Amino acid sequence: MAPSTKRITRRLVREMFVILAAAGAAGIAVNLFHPRGYVLVSRADLEARKTVFLSAGEARIKHDAGAVFVDAREKAEFEQARVPGAINVPALDAAAGKPAMDFGFLGRQAEIVIYCDGPSCGASAMVAEAIRKRGYGRILYILTGGLPGWEAEGYPVERGSGDGK
Amino acid sequence: MGNESGIRKAVTSTLYGNRFTVLIRVALGAMLAFTGAVKMTDPASFGQIVARYGILPAELVPYAASFIPPLELILGLALLIGIKVRAAAALSVLLMTAFIAFLAVNMFRGRSFDCGCFPVHLLGIGLGEKVGPWLLLRNCVFLACFALVYRADRHLFSLENFIEKVRLNNLEKTKYE
Numbered sequence: 297m298a299p300s301t302k303r304i305t306r307r308l309v310r311e312m313f314v315i316l317a318a319a320g321a322a323g324i325a326v327n328l329f330h331p332r333g334y335v336l337v338s339r340a341d342l343e344a345r346k347t348v349f350l351s352a353g354e355a356r357i358k359h360d361a362g363a364v365f366v367d368a369r370e371k372a373e374f375e376q377a378r379v380p381g382a383i384n385v386p387a388l389d390a391a392a393g394k395p396a397m398d399f400g401f402l403g404r405q406a407e408i409v410i411y412c413d414g415p416s417c418g419a420s421a422m423v424a425e426a427i428r429k430r431g432y433g434r435i436l437y438i439l440t441g442g443l444p445g446w447e448a449e450g451y452p453v454e455r456g457s458g459d460g461k
Numbered sequence: 462m463g464n465e466s467g468i469r470k471a472v473t474s475t476l477y478g479n480r481f482t483v484l485i486r487v488a489l490g491a492m493l494a495f496t497g498a499v500k501m502t503d504p505a506s507f508g509q510i511v512a513r514y515g516i517l518p519a520e521l522v523p524y525a526a527s528f529i530p531p532l533e534l535i536l537g538l539a540l541l542i543g544i545k546v547r548a549a550a551a552l553s554v555l556l557m558t559a560f561i562a563f564l565a566v567n568m569f570r571g572r573s574f575d576c577g578c579f580p581v582h583l584l585g586i587g588l589g590e591k592v593g594p595w596l597l598l599r600n601c602v603f604l605a606c607f608a609l610v611y612r613a614d615r616h617l618f619s620l621e622n623f624i625e626k627v628r629l630n631n632l633e634k635t636k637y638e
Contacts, residue, residue, distance in 0.1 A: 312548045
């Protein structure tokens with residue numbers, strides 16, 4: 297009697313697995329072809345897509361919409377000139393993960409635009425990475441032309457030593 | 462006394478598998494197949510419904526949203542036409558238990574939102590069923606019905622039954638002719 301029950305149970309479990317496998321396969325197939333399906337993307341690809349490069353004009357729109365501007369340059373440069381309302385997060389300090397760094401702005405519901413000295417300065421990318429490491433999952437914007445690009449468009453620049461924050 | 466034994470007989474007969482059991486099986490099967498098919502028309506918005514429950518980690522939501530609708534559809538069709546009924550009913554019981562657990566956790570959290578059980582809003586019909594005790598009760602009734610289908614030994618008007626009948630008929634033919 298017992299072996300027979302065992303056999304029936306085993307068959308039942310096998311049939312259940314067949315149904316589950318069929319559902320899994322159907323799910324994958326639907327996602328492949330459905331316009332509103334889920335797409336399998338590599339993690340590296342996904343991270344790369346989370347950083348968007350902006351022109352000065354696009355950054356201006358973000359600025360007017362209340363985005364937080366993060367200045368990735370050194371403190372001295374920041375004190376000389378900056379986008380109005382920008383926060384200074386020097387790239388080297390951010391990369392070193394200094395505990396004194398103020399990342400309080402991450403909690404705000406505003407978008408974040410990072411800029412540095414121009415298209416080739418790596419500071420913005422470094423700050424972006426440091427922000428990512430703090431678990432920030434939304435899109436980060438980098439101003440491609442940096443502050444010079446911003447200035448060249450004739451957008452406002454704040455000068456003189458601000459309070460550094 | 463005659464009445465009491467009548468009820469008992471009806472219960473025994475239902476547990477064994479009579480027309481009432483068939484009715485339950487077909488109704489639940491049609492329901493599952495329908496909801497599964499509707500959810501499959503829009504995986505992304507079903508994903509949002511799953512995410513709203515706030516139980517699965519965000520990384521798993523797309524997998525659940527891809528997996529649950531076809532599972533519902535397959536289970537529903539299997540119950541509807543009556544093939545692999547026992548396995549389908551067992552999985553339906555597990556699925557319904559998971560739904561009930563999801564609901565109960567969110568009720569415990571004191572949250573109330575559109576449950577997305579029958580996402581007919583995708584078809585342009587507003588049902589607006591909210592997470593709440595009524596829904597929990599209804600799902601418990603569904604769970605009991607699935608358990609009954611699982612428990613039943615005989616499924617009338619099912620493909621399984623039909624195949625078995627044909628097999629047995631041929632068995633007799635080969636035996637006596």
